[in-house]
Amino acid sequence: MRIRGAESLPEVRDAGPVAVRRDLNDPASAAMAAAAGYSSKAGQYVAQGARDLAAGIEKMARDRAEAGALAAYNDYVSRSSHLLYDPNTGLMHAKGAGAEGLSGRAHQAHKVLKDEIMSALPAGQRRLFAERTASYDRGVGSACMKLEGEQMSLYKQEEAERTLKTIYTAAALNPEGFSMEAQEDAFREITIARYGDQGPEANLKNSGLVRSEFFIGMIQQAAQNDPTRAETLVKEYGGYIEPADAQKLKGAVEKAALPAKAQAEAQRLLEKYGADGLASALADVRDAHEGKEEDVYLGYVNSLFADAKQEQTALYRQTRGELAKLYLKSGGLNGVDLQALVDAGRLDAEGALMWSERISADRERRAAAADRSANAAYRAMQQEDRLFKLSLRGLAPIQQELLEASHYSKKPVEWYVNNYEKALEGVADGSFDEDKLAGMKAYGMLVDTHEKELARKLRERDSSPRALQIQLNCAAQFREKMKKLKIEDETYALQDRFNYDYEQERKKNGGFVSNKRANEMMDDILAPEVIGQTRTWLGGVRDVAVRRGEIAPGAERGADGKWYVTDADGKKHELIFPNAPKMLPPSEAKKYEGMPRPMR
Structure with a gap:
């Protein structure tokens, strides 16, 4: 670049004594300026580096x-x-x-x-x-x-709840000793612990809720021990309970008390009518409790009367056995008051009549024997019972009981059983002794005791011993079949049904029943029959079945789901199945049609 003139150049003076005018384009001057700039920047860089180093260390x-x-x-x-x-x-x-x-x-x-x-x-x-x-x-x-x-x-609330439960449990055990005033402090503490201190009005309302819960708990506890007492407590303290809760509690207590009241009613009717008065008891229940509670009362009455009837039957059987043992002893029934046994409930009227006839017959037999020779007396017995007793002498149960009765003879009783016909011939010839007489009496009396019904039927129909033996064999076969199927028949209801059906079939066929037909009758009696439905604890239903032999001949199921038999006057009587649970009405059971369900 060219400089236009010297007048435009500044005057530069250095530190020397001589003033020198220099040109800015002078190289020496430019170098010195550059060196001075570089020196200044280097110092700055060094200072900055020192500062950066200190900052980094920090x-x-x-x-x-x-x-x-x-x-x-x-x-x-x-x-x-x-x-x-x-x-x-x-x-x-x-x-x-x-x-x-x-x-x-x-x-x-x-x-x-x-x-x-x-x-x-x-x-x-x-x-x-x-x-x-x-x-x-x-x-x-x-x-x-x-x-x-x-x-x-939470702890205070739990302690309050525990305290509340403790006092209402104690009150439930002794309701008569409960005092509302004595529990006021406890109610107040429980209220504050549960709801807090919300002021007088709110505290009063909350205290009422605590009292309501207290009486609910007390009555529920009492219902577990004495439901009928709980009903009284509901009436006495219901005013302290919230209305909706009181109504709900009343229903629950009445439901809990119903079985106890039904049990007490059944016991009262049993004492009034006896074990044979079931029909009268059921009529009283229907008159007094018509409605939704009727089935509950009927169930308890049926159950209690069935148990009483079973106990009565067992007692009758025991008394008959005792009389049979006395009967085998010479004059053992002398002084026995049959009417006193009936009055004491140990013997039924039918049994008393049978033993009365036996005692009379035995007395007549002894009186006749006193007037006639022993030979003639036993000839008469031979003519009357010989064929019948010979047809039964091989039955194992009778032989076993004869063994137990062997103390009536010096010789084993089975000897007299096996040689019964020979013994009778000895009597006819007059060659008898006391041993033979005792053996024949023991044998004859035991046969009469165990087979009295069949003996009477035999005499009534004038049948042959062969037909009787066939029926006995069929009855034994029926019992064996029940044993194989593990079917219990404690009341002999199924066996009685078989004997009844066998007799009806025999009369229909002119006195003959084939073995095939007898087996068909057995299978039909033992086959299960669905008689209704009942609820399960899971909320479903299941079929309730009994053996067909437990259903009376000609019985039909009514529209209400119950079973009835019709008598000669056309009046229907309800069949009672003591061991069956409460069954659903047909309208309710119809809801579950088509659903799989188990069978009892």
């Missing part, structure tokens, strides 16, 4: 302090979490009364933990560590105080 120290404080903070949080949430010892797992003082224990534990960690830190890191843990400690303290408050409140 940052490294600060980072190192922060890293140490962070590591200590992480260790603190980890150990704090273990202290608070350990499954076995964690403070935050405190429940109920165990939560009392939780916030204080947590604060003290964290203080000890923090002091332990800070003691191992340098001074610079302690400040950073304290700053980092401050907010965490506040959060832990807040959580502990909240948990402590919740758990202590």
Whole structure:
């Protein structure tokens, strides 16, 4: 670049004594200026580098302090979490009364933990560590105080509920000794613990709720021990209970008391009519309890009368057995008052009549024997019973009882059984002795005792011993079939049904029943028959079945689902199945048609 003139150049003076006018384009001058600039910048760079170095060293120290404080903070949080949430010892797992003082224990534990960690830190890191843990400690303290408050409140409520249950349980055990005034303090404490202190009006209302719950609990407890007493308590204290709850409680107590009242009613009717008065008892129940409770009362009456009838039958059987043993002893029935046994309920009228006839017949037989020779007396017995007794002498049960009766003879009784015909011939020839007479009497009396019904039928129809033996064999076969099928027949109802059906079939076929037909009758009697449905505890239904032999001949199921038989006058009588549960009416059972269900 060219300079236009010297007048445009500034005057430059250096530090020397001589003033020199220089040209700006002078190389020496430019070099000196550049050198001065470079020197100034170098100084700046050195100073900046020193400052940066100091800042870096300071940052490294600060980072190192922060890293140490962070590591200590992480260790603190980890150990704090273990202290608070350990499954076995964690403070935050405190429940109920165990939560009392939780916030204080947590604060003290964290203080000890923090002091332990800070003691191992340098001074610079302690400040950073304290700053980092401050907010965490506040959060832990807040959580502990909240948990402590919740758990202590829950604990007070639980204690209040436990107190309420204790006092209403005690009152249920002794309702007459209960005093409302004595429990006022307890009611007030329970009210405050449950609802808090909300002011006089709210406290009064809440106290009423506590009283209502108290009486509900007391009556429910009483219903478990004495439902009928609980009904009285509902009437007495129902005014203290909320109306809706009182109505619900009344229904529940009445339902619980119903079985006890039905049982008492059944016992009263049993005492009034006796075990044979079931029909009269059922009529009384229908008149007095018509409606939805009728079935419950009928069920208890049927059950109690069935048990009483079974006990009565067993007692009758026992008394007949005792009379049979006395009968085998010469004059053993002398002085026995049959009417007294009937009045005492130990013998039925039919049994008394039978034994009365036997005693009379035995007396007549002894009187005749006194007038006639023993030979003639036993000839008469031979003519009357010989064929019948010979046809039965091989039956095992009779032989067994003859063995038990062997004390009536010096010789084993089975000898007289096996040689009965020969013994009769000896009597006819006059060559008899007391042993033979005793053996024949024991044999004849036992046969009469065990087969009296068949003997009477035999004489009535004038049948042959062969036909009787066939019927006995069929009866034994029927019992064996029940044994194989594991069917119990304690009341002999199925066996009586077979004998009845066999007799009807015999009359229909002119006195003959084939073995094939007899087996068909057995299978039909033992086959199951569905008589209705009942509910299961799972809410479904199941079929209720009995053996066909348990259903009376000609019985039909009515529209109400019950079974009836019709008498000669056209009047229907309900069939009772004592062992069957309560069955559903047809309208209810129809809802479950087509659904799979088990059978009893």
